[in-house]
Amino acid sequence: MNQPKTILIVEDEQNLLDVLADKLGASGFSVLKAENGEKGLDLALKYHPDLILLDILMPKMDGLTMVRRLREDVWGSTASVIILTNLVDNEKVMEAVKNKVSDYLIKTDCKLKDLVEMIKKKLGLNRTFQSSVYYY
Amino acid sequence: MPIQSSILNAIFDTTLALYRVADKIFDDNFFKKKLRRCGLEILILVQAVFSGDNFDQNAHFALEKKIDDILLLLKFGKSYYHLVNPLNFSILINSYESLQPEIYQSLASVEKATKARFVKNTENESDQPTKDFMEKDEFVYLASHQLRTPLSAISWYAEMLLSEDAGNINQQQKKYLEEVYNNSQKMSQLINTLLNISRIESGCFAVEIKPLNFSVILDDVLLELDHEISNKKITIEKIYNPTPTVKADYHLAYVIFQNLISNSIKYTPEGGEIKIEVNFLKNEKEINLKIKECVLIKISDNGYGIPKNQQEKVFTKLFRGDNIKNKDSAGFGIGLYTVKLMSDRCGFKIWFESEEDSGLSASRHGTTFYIAIPLEGMKEKEGSEDKKNEHSLS
Numbered sequence: 001m002n003q004p005k006t007i008l009i010v011e012d013e014q015n016l017l018d019v020l021a022d023k024l025g026a027s028g029f030s031v032l033k034a035e036n037g038e039k040g041l042d043l044a045l046k047y048h049p050d051l052i053l054l055d056i057l058m059p060k061m062d063g064l065t066m067v068r069r070l071r072e073d074v075w076g077s078t079a080s081v082i083i084l085t086n087l088v089d090n091e092k093v094m095e096a097v098k099n100k101v102s103d104y105l106i107k108t109d110c111k112l113k114d115l116v117e118m119i120k121k122k123l124g125l126n127r128t129f130q131s132s133v134y135y136y
Numbered sequence: 137m138p139i140q141s142s143i144l145n146a147i148f149d150t151t152l153a154l155y156r157v158a159d160k161i162f163d164d165n166f167f168k169k170k171l172r173r174c175g176l177e178i179l180i181l182v183q184a185v186f187s188g189d190n191f192d193q194n195a196h197f198a199l200e201k202k203i204d205d206i207l208l209l210l211k212f213g214k215s216y217y218h219l220v221n222p223l224n225f226s227i228l229i230n231s232y233e234s235l236q237p238e239i240y241q242s243l244a245s246v247e248k249a250t251k252a253r254f255v256k257n258t259e260n261e262s263d264q265p266t267k268d269f270m271e272k273d274e275f276v277y278l279a280s281h282q283l284r285t286p287l288s289a290i291s292w293y294a295e296m297l298l299s300e301d302a303g304n305i306n307q308q309q310k311k312y313l314e315e316v317y318n319n320s321q322k323m324s325q326l327i328n329t330l331l332n333i334s335r336i337e338s339g340c341f342a343v344e345i346k347p348l349n350f351s352v353i354l355d356d357v358l359l360e361l362d363h364e365i366s367n368k369k370i371t372i373e374k375i376y377n378p379t380p381t382v383k384a385d386y387h388l389a390y391v392i393f394q395n396l397i398s399n400s401i402k403y404t405p406e407g408g409e410i411k412i413e414v415n416f417l418k419n420e421k422e423i424n425l426k427i428k429e430c431v432l433i434k435i436s437d438n439g440y441g442i443p444k445n446q447q448e449k450v451f452t453k454l455f456r457g458d459n460i461k462n463k464d465s466a467g468f469g470i471g472l473y474t475v476k477l478m479s480d481r482c483g484f485k486i487w488f489e490s491e492e493d494s495g496l497s498a499s500r501h502g503t504t505f506y507i508a509i510p511l512e513g514m515k516e517k518e519g520s521e522d523k524k525n526e527h528s529l530s
Contacts, residue, residue, distance in 0.1 A: 013285055013289070015289045015293075016285070016288060016289055016292070019289065019292045019293055019296060020292075022296065022301070023292075023296060023301065026301050057281055085281075086280070086281045086284035086285055086288060087280075087281050093204070093208065094204060097204070097207060097208065097211075102211060103211065104208065106284075107284060107285075107288035107292075108284045108287050108288050108291070108324040108327075109324070111295060112292055112295050112296065112299075113295065113299065
């Protein structure tokens with residue numbers, strides 16, 4: 001890839017933030033970290049990341065408020081957002097879908113490996129897949 | 137207020153289109169099965185609404201939920217397949233999304249009526265139940281979040297080490313880390329079970345009653361447990377006799393069957409047999425129950441069985457048979473407690489027969505669970521406790 005794609009992780013649990021950043025960094029992404037929605041919104045509007053991984057329950061500003069605010073911005077209205085949370089609640093899922101969130105994932109049900117694969121596919125970077133097609 | 141038939145027609149057409157898309161997915165994976173199942177449920181619901189039968193309000197809720205489900209699935213499918221297989225997920229997403237506002241609108245009026253009735257019901261008792269109900273529900277879902285957070289950290293860090301992102305590990309280290317990882321997965325299942333129990337105990341388990349065909353639910357459960365069944369080379373014999381549908385909650389019934397069948401798998405040695413029978417009993421003399429007509433489900437295995445002197449404790453919290461404690465360390469002793477709790481909630485009658493494996497090859501052994509589902513079905517309770525059903529059956 002010419003220029004690494006940038007991913008913004010918004011997560012208030014420091015250890016989860018670290019492990020996500022490590023994994024995504026090791027997978028060739030450039031990573032931005034924010035520990036609450038307020039900072040997440042700032043970084044998003046400033047750096048325009050290619051994808052945002054967003055928790056819901058956070059201090060200062062929660063994830064769903066952040067998406068709503070993000071959608072008011074011209075760039076933010078079309079930014080890719082994946083919700084990654086441990087909160088299972090139909091109302092939250094519905095609200096997320098209404099705010100054009102592309103996926104809603106539950107942390108404990110989700111392997112890091114699958115998450116990376118999914119992000120790569122979403123950003124059109126699944127090189128391993130393409131090359132395997134050529135070899136066939 | 138009934139759903140407009142033009143909306144129903146549109147939902148029907150969109151769902152048929154969905155089937156065509158599902159058929160084009162070449163790999164027969166979990167996603168495809170789930171998409172088809174979800175679509176089928178929508179078709180059944182639409183048919184149920186068309187046939188009337190005082191079913192409007194539940195059908196509204198159910199349809200709204202199912203369409204949410206299918207939209208999430210489609211969005212997942214779109215991101216997952218968009219490079220592999222350029223299918224028309226977008227068109228489907230758009231058509232379902234354009235249907236949503238109309239369903240919302242008609243739902244909103246139904247919801248208003250329901251809420252008014254709920255408030256009226258609780259006002260008769262006192263103001264307290266509604267408040268408690270909210271607080272407990274709030275507690276349950278915050279607790280679920282709090283418990284899952286450290287677990288995510290454990291499994292993700294273990295996964296990092298296992299994937300050798302932080303350097304190579306040897307075979308033994310790998311084995312130990314796999315134990316850490318697998319057990320954190322088990323813990324997360326346990327949390328789900330505990331949450332279910334706490335929700336039922338506090339009476340705030342959302343119940344959604346609709347006509348169910350129990351053979352379909354059993355097949356759904358078997359599909360989920362397919363991996364474990366083939367791992368232990370267990371033979372499943374199905375004898376599904378035709379039965380009428382019974383009104384009940386899909387999720388509750390699913391959890392009951394899931395617990396019973398996965399117990400049978402757990403406590404049956406490799407190469408064993410599990411038999412699942414569905415019967416419709418019209419004559420009360422056929423079974424010694426005070427129910428006139430019922431659907432009787434029988435789940436039997438030729439496993440280790442439950443010791444005679446422990447049989448009365450089977451449905452208590454934390455029960456584990458003496459004979460299986462050292463055979464399977466994964467059990468927690470809450471599965472059957474959950475089953476009993478949920479059966480009571482549904483008005484199902486449950487009992488069992490069991491013969492412990494004495495070690496002699498010729499002896500018959502194993503456990504059979506019976507679930508009798510009265511044809512009159514579940515009563516609507518709208519979240520508050522109502523003991524009437526249980527008394528009429530016990």
